[in-house]
Amino acid sequence: DVNWKLADHPKLPKGKTIGLIVLDGWGESDPDQYNCIHKAPTPAMDSLKDGKPDTWRLIKAHGTAVGLPSEDDMGNSEVGHNALGAGRIYAQGAKLVDLALASGKIYEDEGFKYISQSFEKGTVHLIGLLSDGGVHSRLDQVQLLLKGFAERGAKRIRVHILTDGRDVLDGSSVGFVETLEADLAALRAKGVDAQVASGGGRMYVTMDRYENDWSVVKRGWDAQVLGEAPHKFKSALEAVKTLRAEPGANDQYLPSFVIVDDNGKAVGPIVDGDAVVTFNFRADRMVMHAKALEYKDFDKFDRVRVPDIRYAGMLQYDGELKLPSRYLVSPPLIDRTSGEYLAHNGVRTFACSETVKFGHVTFFWNGNRSGYFNEKLEEYVEIPSDSGISFNVQPKMKALEIAEKARDAILSGKFDQVRVNLPNGDMVGHTGDIEATVVACEAADRAVRTILDAIEQVGGIYVVTADHGNAEDMVKRDKSGKPALDKEGNLQILTSHTLKPVPIAIGGPGLSAGVRFRQDIETPGLANVAATVMNLHGFVAPSDYETSLIEVVEK
Ligand code: 3PG
Ligand code: CO
Known part of the structure; x- marks a missing residue:
């Protein structure tokens, strides 16, 4: 029998609106011409990082940190969203x-x-x-x-x-x-x-x-x-x-x-x-x-x-x-996900993405489970993706529409958690079209801005992270990190995900003074995010969850 009741967090209040943004395929890598995130204007994401070491950091999104067989396994959306939502690391398929x-x-x-x-x-x-x-x-x-x-x-x-x-x-x-x-x-x-x-x-x-x-x-x-x-x-x-x-x-x-x-x-x-x-x-x-x-x-x-x-x-x-x-x-049995706990504790959740990533913020997030935990508390909105095209043709995809839905959900006051996946960096990154991927990253960044603004308006908290790398490195590299050329001397464009870490940033007017990322967790990863989010909702996470990334210090 599961005890679904979460204990109150000793220091953090309940009732803050949390905007939870997952940038799909958005890792952190050295700035060069094959780093589309670096090449794109990304003022919103930059503003979360620059000069904010207490509330911005990197976490692992590949390999054993997300239940994959080895450290050579790049991250992917399935295992990434599973880890983000479930707060524990499962041996994956x-x-x-x-x-x-x-x-x-x-x-x-x-x-x-x-x-x-x-x-x-x-x-x-x-x-x-x-x-x-x-x-x-x-x-x-x-x-x-x-x-x-x-x-x-x-x-x-x-x-x-x-x-x-x-x-x-x-x-x-x-x-x-x-x-x-x-x-x-x-x-x-x-x-x-x-x-x-x-x-x-x-x-x-x-x-x-x-x-x-x-x-x-x-x-x-x-x-x-x-x-x-x-x-x-x-x-x-x-x-x-x-x-x-x-x-x-x-x-x-x-x-x-x-x-x-x-x-x-x-x-x-x-x-x-x-x-x-x-x-x-x-x-x-x-x-x-x-x-x-x-x-x-x-x-x-x-x-x-x-x-x-x-x-x-x-x-x-x-x-x-x-x-x-x-x-x-038998598939991994991912149970007691953060979504299920939060639903049992009265947290009202809105989740949204466009078709190609909709199941990522719902099905994968909820431990490969379709449908709602509690229909009265949850609303999942799917924005139809353009179909029949390769996304380098429409690199902005539905980022704006997703952001607007999230903004409206935040401003409505009807939800405690508003969760989105912004697919651009990943879906366009997979086409290998560097120019289009730069446009994609800019569009995702604009969407982030829209959601951050709404969080600002309602006095809420934002948590911005990503599920794995992709757009930050678009070329195959040799061991030293230089672009690896093929036999004919051509660059080899990387359409796949990467082994890079991803950023996580927290903030917003609702974030209590003194909240900052702990420095004492060795190699934290995506699975540490669920407990963090539970804390920001005012709860202590279940004891078997991976540790929260945050601590509250006296200010
Ligand atoms: C895909 O299915 O599109 C790729 O194989 C993996 O991408 P995703 O893990 O970002 O969905
Ligand atoms: Co992908």
Whole structure:
């Protein structure tokens, strides 16, 4: 039984309006020409930092501080928002899958037993993001699964690949396909009929999120299930090389393709009796696809043919919806999040972002849980994102609209916490377009200003932070920090997140005198923010939460 009642903070008052801003993809790095945050005019963010060592600091947003396997793992929005909201560090999907594979437990659990019933007579299909990005999936895990399935009786294997270029360098898809093809060839040499069946770029095929654009999922369905796509090739390597040679092509947006045999017939449509495993461990970009695969009633697009399959996710992607119902590894059980505590303690919360990040400040923030804890106290507002575009075309995105919604919520007096995610630095940073990312950072900064002004007006408190780095470094670097050139001597633009720390700033007229960041916490990270925010709401955080970042000194 959980005791939901939070103790009163001995020194900090209740009832202050808190504006909680998460800048997505906004890390701290050395100022140079590839640091878009440095290049952009960011007066609002600068004003929180300059000359304010007591109320501005850096915190860790990558690696083990957010539950990832190693310090080489860059942060991402899922683990970042989980840590921010839950106030504790959980072993995340990537690590849980590693452990299950290493111990072999993955093959003893229900999910595997279920799908392996198709090994004798059917085909087992693996679908997911093919890279070593470690954000949604990891190639080495896929390699182990392929081997493990074959050793345990899979006779016919088809892989449906989604090329990355977003968590890894653009162009790296070719190398990942080569690695995969070599593994599949090795399986064939052992008598397993194993090959790639279809593919496409992750942003164009299958991996949409938060119901932004169902046509993305449909394209994947057509290629994977129906065996239909505008492009047909004899091999995945030929497919990726040919499609990348088109002007303006990039891994994230490759069109869909199917692999065909000598008669032009697709080699791996999904049919009755087959098994399907989606090997991404991260949820957000798999939920829509899982609905298409699992739901009997489904009206988002015409599936044409709905095969009778045994389907399992690498993880369960939505614990509330129990979707998918079968999975290979149990997801982290993130419980007693700060949102749930605060709801039990009467704190009224407003949360807002645009579609592409809406689930980040709600679903991820609340421990991968959809919906409200207490409908009477909470309001979540989603501003529709522009869909069907790459965000370098509209780098301002909906920052202004999000800020205005937050401002109105703050001024309404109806909420104690007004929480937003400003997506620009991240979503535009992922396009690798440096000029557009500078515009994006400026837009995010303006949005911050609007929210800070509203907090000023109501005598509130602001907490401004970020979930991980992205826009502060747009180029791949060598060990010494200099831009690393490729074989032809070109810069390699970094579309991915980074290993950088992120800022956190507190302030506003409602902040009690004497509140400052403690200096005695060794390497604090995102998980320390929840207790901090609880303090600023006038509560002591639960004892198992990571320590608060603040202390109150006599002034
Ligand atoms: C994505 O899904 O867009 C990227 O892989 C990770 O970005 P996010 O963690 O910022 O959402
Ligand atoms: Co991102």
